[in-house]
Amino acid sequence: MSTVIEQPVEARLVAAAPRMPSIPATLHYDRRDPFAVRMTFPAPATLEGVEVCWTFSRELLLSGLEGPEGHGDVRVRPYGYDRTVLEFHAPEGTAVVHIRSGEVRRFLRATHDLVPLGLEHLHLDLDHDLAELMRDAR
Template identity: 35%
Template sequence: MRQLPLEMTIAATVRTAECAGHHGLAVTLGHSPDDPLALRMDLYVTGAELPDTTWVFGRDLLATGLILPTGEGDVRVRPHGEDETDVELVSGRAWCVVRMAADDVREFVAGTRCAADSCDEEIGTALDRMLAETLRRGATNTDSQPPHT
């Protein structure tokens, strides 16, 4: 059974370097079974029909960030208390922290689980095929050759 793309819009707040305090915005989290290890986060700051910005990052980064701080570089995710999750986005000197209800994030991540499991299975099958083909051809490791006498 093929999983359909998943989209979920979440009410969130954002805090930036330029603006003090938290401001409301809509966040749409998206996941496609064609790229099961990634997710898309669209930020609708101005209320426009199209997102003001879109970030793409690892699905596992968001899943892990529900439990403990994770990430390096441009995207970091961490719990904020027990009920909220923060996603920190950094671009050059600009940054923002998007805060969402942890239950909403957890629900989204759970909906992506089937595709991630399928991807793990496909990778395992491909590796098994490569190993079987290598062994069938009788490839040898030159490091394990007996010494010449």
């Protein structure tokens, strides 16, 4: 069984222009980091021209489907019938994207099949992580 889930999604960038351009993005989940979700935007879709990856909690993404969530760099909220808004706050500015809520739900179901909510701790390898920290500290 794979320990990683990657799901391409179509994101719509909210900009000052009246048309919201579609940009590719990928939702990523790894059982070895069971509390986290990553959303990656390819280089052509970013202002800097380099791939950008945001990491945030799976719980934030799940809760944001039902109501506004997040107070830090990543915020999530429902919007309309089948849209979810993700806001990414950085010193350079804020990016706001819309993705289909159905795609988010499908991704979250797949992560739940891999690691059920509430059982994330069973997939942590604390001995390995501690050994890595100690190795890096030398």
